[in-house]
Amino acid sequence: MKILVCITHVPDTTSKIAFTDGDTKFDTTGVQYIIGPYDDYALARAVELKEQTEGSITVLNVGTAETEPTIRKALAIGADDAIRVNAEPTDSLFVAQQIANAVKKEGFDLILMGRESLDFNGGMVHGMVGELLGIPSVSPVMTLDMDGFTAKMTRETEGGKESIELDLPFVAGCQEPIAEWKIPNMRGIMSARSKPLNVIEPTGNDQGATLEKYELPAAKGAVKMVSADNVQELVDLLKNEAKIL
Amino acid sequence: MSILVFVEIAEGKIKKTSIEAVAYATAMGGEVTALAMGDIDQSELAALGNYGATKVIHAGDSRLNDGVILAYANVITAAMKTSGANTLVLANSSLGGSVSAHVSIKMNASLVSNVVALPETSGDFKVKRSIYTGKAFATVVLNKANKILAIKKNAVEIKETGGTASVESFEADLSDHDFLTKITGVQKATGDVLLPEAEIVVSGGRGLKGPENWGIIEDLAKALGAATGCSKPVSDMDWRPHHEHVGQTGVKVSPSLYIAVGISGAIQHLAGVNSSKYIVVINKDEEAPFFKAADYGIVGDAFEVLPKLTEAIKAANQ
Numbered sequence: 001m002k003i004l005v006c007i008t009h010v011p012d013t014t015s016k017i018a019f020t021d022g023d024t025k026f027d028t029t030g031v032q033y034i035i036g037p038y039d040d041y042a043l044a045r046a047v048e049l050k051e052q053t054e055g056s057i058t059v060l061n062v063g064t065a066e067t068e069p070t071i072r073k074a075l076a077i078g079a080d081d082a083i084r085v086n087a088e089p090t091d092s093l094f095v096a097q098q099i100a101n102a103v104k105k106e107g108f109d110l111i112l113m114g115r116e117s118l119d120f121n122g123g124m125v126h127g128m129v130g131e132l133l134g135i136p137s138v139s140p141v142m143t144l145d146m147d148g149f150t151a152k153m154t155r156e157t158e159g160g161k162e163s164i165e166l167d168l169p170f171v172a173g174c175q176e177p178i179a180e181w182k183i184p185n186m187r188g189i190m191s192a193r194s195k196p197l198n199v200i201e202p203t204g205n206d207q208g209a210t211l212e213k214y215e216l217p218a219a220k221g222a223v224k225m226v227s228a229d230n231v232q233e234l235v236d237l238l239k240n241e242a243k244i245l
Numbered sequence: 246m247s248i249l250v251f252v253e254i255a256e257g258k259i260k261k262t263s264i265e266a267v268a269y270a271t272a273m274g275g276e277v278t279a280l281a282m283g284d285i286d287q288s289e290l291a292a293l294g295n296y297g298a299t300k301v302i303h304a305g306d307s308r309l310n311d312g313v314i315l316a317y318a319n320v321i322t323a324a325m326k327t328s329g330a331n332t333l334v335l336a337n338s339s340l341g342g343s344v345s346a347h348v349s350i351k352m353n354a355s356l357v358s359n360v361v362a363l364p365e366t367s368g369d370f371k372v373k374r375s376i377y378t379g380k381a382f383a384t385v386v387l388n389k390a391n392k393i394l395a396i397k398k399n400a401v402e403i404k405e406t407g408g409t410a411s412v413e414s415f416e417a418d419l420s421d422h423d424f425l426t427k428i429t430g431v432q433k434a435t436g437d438v439l440l441p442e443a444e445i446v447v448s449g450g451r452g453l454k455g456p457e458n459w460g461i462i463e464d465l466a467k468a469l470g471a472a473t474g475c476s477k478p479v480s481d482m483d484w485r486p487h488h489e490h491v492g493q494t495g496v497k498v499s500p501s502l503y504i505a506v507g508i509s510g511a512i513q514h515l516a517g518v519n520s521s522k523y524i525v526v527i528n529k530d531e532e533a534p535f536f537k538a539a540d541y542g543i544v545g546d547a548f549e550v551l552p553k554l555t556e557a558i559k560a561a562n563q
Contacts, residue, residue, distance in 0.1 A: 013493050013513045017380045037494050092356070093349070118493070120376050120383075122358050123337075127314070127346025136315055136426045139343050142487075156488065157312070157339045158441045159255055163430035170426075173343070176494060177487050208355040209385040212371060216381050217519070223526075223536050228545025231554045234525065235561050237541055242523045244445070244502045245469075245561055 001055035001146070001168070002106075003046045006099055006113035006125070007074055008036035008089070009067035013118065019214040026119075026214070035070055037181075038114025042172070044179035045144055046112055047078035053146060056080045058106070062089040062098050068197065075192035076184035082197040092120075093208035096128030101203050103133055108169065110151075115140035115173040126173035136166060139173025246275030249330035250298065251321050253312075253338060254285050261442060262336035262398050264296055269394075269401040270334040271297025272363055278302060279410070280324045282309040282317060287412050294410030296403065302328070302415040308424060312340045316423035318347035323417035325352060325391075337395035339441075345395050354391035361400045378493045378516035398442070399499045399520065434488050443472035445502045446521075448491055450476040452507020452529060452547055456484035461551040462506060468558045474498065476508045492517035506547045510535025527551070 011017075011031045018027040035043065046057045059079040061067050064086065071082045085098040103111060116123035123139070130137030142161060143154045153164045156175065184192070226234045239245045248270040252263035259281070270277045279298040281290055283305070290301040304320045321344065325333060333348060335341045337358050349356035357372055361382065364372040369386045375397055376383045440446065447466040449459060459473075466473045473489060480490035491498055493516035503521035507528060508514060515538050518524065526539040527550055536542045543550055 011377075013516075017377045019381070092346075096346075096350075118378070121378060123342045124346040124349070124356055124358060127343040128350055131318070131347040131350035137343055137347070138314070138426065140339065155339070157431075158260075158439055160432050160434040160488075162312075162428050163432070165427045165429050166425060207388055208349065209357055209387050212384045212386055214376075214381055214383050217379075220538060221540070223539045223542045225536075225542050225544070228543050228550050231543070231550060231557050234541055234543065234554065235557045238502065238523070238525075239561060242502070242540070244523060245558065 001049070001053050001110060002108045003049065003055060003057045004060060004103060004108040004111045005039065005043045005046045005057060005074070005079065006060045006111070007039040007043065007070065008114065008117040008119070009033050009061060009063050009070040010036045010118040013037065017216070019216070023213045023215060024211065033070055035074055036114045036118050038116060038118070038175055040181050041176055041178050042112035042114055042174035043074055043077055043079065044182045045174060047182060048179055049146060050078070058083060058108070060085070060099060060102055062087055062095045062202070064088060071197060072192050073184060075195045075197070076188040077182045078188065079195070081195055084197060084199050085202050086199050087202040090211070091207040091209060092122045092124045093128060093206055096125045096132060097204060097206060098202055099125065099129045100132035103129070110168055111171040112174055115175045123173065126171045130171040133171070135169050135171065137171040137173070138164060138166065140175040141172045142175060142178060144172060144174070144178055246273070246332060247328060247330040248273060248275050248277050248332045248334055249321070249325050249328055250277060250279045251333065251335040251341065251344070252279050252281050252293065253336065253340060254281060254283060257285060257289070259289055259293065260336065260338070262338060264403055265398065265401055266334050266336045266396050267293055267296040267298050268403045269363070269396050271406065272401060278328050278330065280304070280321060280415070282320060283307070284310055290412045291410055294408040295405050297406050297408060298410045299408070301410045301412045303412055304415045304417060306416070306419065308419070311428040313424055313426050313428065314340070314343045314347060315426065316419055317344045318351065319419060319423050320417040321348050322351040324415060331391050333393040335395055337397050341395055345393050349393050352391045353389060354393045355387035355389040356393040356395070357385055357387060358395040359397045360394045361397050363401070364394070375520070378497065379519040380516060397499065397520070399522070435486065438466070438470065438472040440472040440474055440489060440491070440496050440498065443498065443500050445469045445471035445504070446474050446491070446498050446500045447471045447504045447506065448474035448476065448508060449479065449506050450508030451478050458548070459485070461548065461555070465504070465551055465555045465558070468555045468562070476514050505535055506551065508535060509533045510538060
């Protein structure tokens with residue numbers, strides 16, 4: 001089974017969010033970048049599936065040269081080789097087209113990625129890639145087990161979860177608890193240095209949406225403290241001020 | 246402008262987030278047609294007129310009772326073409342996200358998810374969306390003639406218009422390929438109120454000391470008609486099921502009221518709750534960072550405060 005895992009290169013979950021250049025650019029000052037946490041779940045599950053079945057894992061990232069340490073980390077975790085599409089991932093449609101092009105060229109049986117990226121939270125790329133390739137997509141996937149060419153999965157819904165059966169090939173957007181995140185060991189880190197990382201140029205420049213500006217939410221007013229001995233005051237505030245109860 | 250709204254059905258009713266999508270489309274102006282799939286009472290569909298839909302089209306094919314993404318995307322695409330709609334509005338739900346992505350390719354449409362406000366249409370068509378898990382917003386320009394907006398919960402107020410809608414049945418050509426994904430079972434989440442759609446959420450953290458102490462959280466939730474949630478450490482330790490984990494990598498909630506008990510307020514947890522209208526924090530530690538993000542706070546022992554609060558709410562409800 002040939003598995004493709006698409007990864008994003010995103011600010012660490014503890015990053016302070018700020019913007020520069022008249023609110024048109026993300027302020028990267030002091031920001032640590034990581035493999036998107038949902039993509040990291042997808043990669044961890046891919047490594048487990050590779051251990052169970054014969055196969056290979058390719059990771060793909062759409063990004064500029066600065067994402068290479070993130071890609072090397074994915075190789076250290078267990079991917080065999082990597083593709084970097086040399087472009088800024090500015091738009092979901094653009095990114096989906098780059099992934100679909102790579103799949104058409106290389107041929108993959110299973111395409112995994114996170115349910116959404118941690119920065120823009122679009123949650124669209126898996127569905128777009130599926131449609132561009134004419135195959136099904138499923139998201140958000142909580143468990144994925146292979147039985148020959150058939151995958152058994154659970155998908156989270158607002159009301160609970162669904163059990164799904166689907167034959168390869170397909171695209172899945174993953175989330176916990178599909179697998180535990182894997183921490184690369186020393187051998188993985190050493191071998192990652194020599195694994196192939198192929199840089200290819202993007203095809204086309206079809207953008208669905210263009211950023212105009214960023215903004216931060218309005219600052220929250222000061223918290224009103226209520227004494228632990230007077231919970232009735234909280235009930236009154238919720239009733240009369242917040243008008244919730 | 247002709248707008249199609251895809252509405253989802255749960256337990257024989259139109260989902261509230263889908264009614265919000267109809268209200269959003271109505272507020273945009275233009276003619277609003279709603280599309281529903283699978284078994285549902287005609288009267289439920291006609292009632293969408295009260296939120297501004299003039300027409301409801303119903304694809305009643307029983308194979309559509311399951312939310313199969315490819316089939317849904319094909320029906321929506323056919324309905325957009327038949328009704329001449331160049332704009333699709335839908336709830337940014339677990340199903341709606343994937344379905345809209347497939348439709349966007351079929352219709353060569355610009356798709357924007359997590360939309361939090363009505364578009365600006367005076368010049369370019371622009372819309373504001375939530376990014377960085379609610380820690381920021383981006384205004385984006387939609388480049389294509391066809392547009393899809395997936396609306397975040399609570400982005401728009403539901404207004405009743407007193408109108409009525411006609412209901413027509415709709416048939417789309419569906420092939421076996423559309424049903425490759427087999428849904429073999431559905432397991433309902435535990436609890437009476439569903440966390441992702443709850444109006445009030447009561448969440449507990451490590452301050453509760455152990456799963457055996459969750460009764461006080463459940464009692465308060467019951468008195469409020471609320472869903473229960475928890476912090477990531479709590480679900481990691483298996484004190485509570487994973488689907489209750491609220492936060493950046495768990496469930497993102499946007500209730501009217503979020504009550505956090507014994508949760509310190511790590512940045513990853515705050516990211517999952519920052520679109521709540523009101524936040525109440527109850528914590529023993531007055532230095533807990535969560536107080537900075539709260540509207541109301543109580544410094545105190547949850548085991549003493551919660552039972553008193555539950556009683557006071559029960560009394561207020563009577």
